[in-house]
Amino acid sequence: MATKxxxxxxxxxxxxxxxxxxxxxxxxxxxxxxxxxxxxVRATKHPGVELRQTPVGRMAYIRGVRLSVWLAVExxxxxxxxxxxxxxxxxxxxxxxxxxxxxxxxxxxxxxxDRAAGRQSSEExxxxxxxxxxxxx
Amino acid sequence: xxxxxxNAVSRLCPQADxxxxxxxxxxxxxxxxxxxxxxxxxxxxxxxxxxxxxxLPGWIALRVADNQQHAGVLFYDLERFKANQxxxxxxxxxxxxxxxxxxxxxxxxxxx
Numbered sequence: 001m002a003t004k005x006x007x008x009x010x011x012x013x014x015x016x017x018x019x020x021x022x023x024x025x026x027x028x029x030x031x032x033x034x035x036x037x038x039x040x041v042r043a044t045k046h047p048g049v050e051l052r053q054t055p056v057g058r059m060a061y062i063r064g065v066r067l068s069v070w071l072a073v074e075x076x077x078x079x080x081x082x083x084x085x086x087x088x089x090x091x092x093x094x095x096x097x098x099x100x101x102x103x104x105x106x107x108x109x110x111x112x113x114d115r116a117a118g119r120q121s122s123e124e125x126x127x128x129x130x131x132x133x134x135x136x137x
Numbered sequence: 138x139x140x141x142x143x144n145a146v147s148r149l150c151p152q153a154d155x156x157x158x159x160x161x162x163x164x165x166x167x168x169x170x171x172x173x174x175x176x177x178x179x180x181x182x183x184x185x186x187x188x189x190x191x192x193l194p195g196w197i198a199l200r201v202a203d204n205q206q207h208a209g210v211l212f213y214d215l216e217r218f219k220a221n222q223x224x225x226x227x228x229x230x231x232x233x234x235x236x237x238x239x240x241x242x243x244x245x246x247x248x249x
Binding site: 052054055056059064065066068070071074075078079085086089090091114115117118119120122125128129131132133134135136137 | 139140141158159166167168169170171174188189190191192194195196197198199201215219220221228229232233236243244245246247248249
């Protein structure tokens with residue numbers, strides 16, 4: 001993605017906090033600051049979605065519930081694209097589901113990556129944590 | 138898993154205490170992150186059923202790395218069980234509970 005520079009002024013303590021966080025994350029204050037700005041812009045444009053840190057990186061979730069956006073997309077597809085049916089199944093307000101779908105349309109590559117993470121092979125899962133098994137029913 | 142599945146499993150396995158996260162402990166964990174939910178489940182020795190194989194395995198790995206146990210996690214395969222296949226999924230979960238006799242501590246199982 002192409003980027004453009006901007007200049008910002010923040011309170012001194014915010015700058016110090018940002019520098020310390022960037023050290024912990026192993027990145028630069030500029031990169032982390034740009035990431036925070038990007039997240040803030042997304043949160044403002046998509047208030048029905050929140051980004052959460054997970055072991056596989058940052059992931060979009062529907063605000064207020066434990067449902068990730070990629071799983072909402074999967075459910076919609078399982079329901080043949082019928083948003084009302086998917087919302088009933090998920091016990092979500094349809095408008096909130098549609099808000100998540102709008103996010104998925106705005107960031108298709110991100111959601112595709114999340115979906116791929118949800119389809120890890122059995123070998124990958126077994127490497128991650130032992131004592132995994134399959135039961136075929 | 139959908140609340141309808143939890144209700145269906147309850148009917149199939151009346152001896153098991155099946156709760157959907159939206160009603161368990163008055164919905165206290167409805168917005169909880171996976172690590173918090175796994176710990177809450179461990180406190181009650183309650184296995185977790187989910188289709189989220191993207192993030193949960195990583196959280197389990199972190200618990201194992203921290204020398205913490207978990208109460209068991211049942212994943213169901215996205216391709217095998219579509220979201221609207223309530224009855225099939227409920228029967229599958231019930232079958233796993235019968236097969237394992239409910240002994241799920243530190244086990245994580247994918248249902249296919």
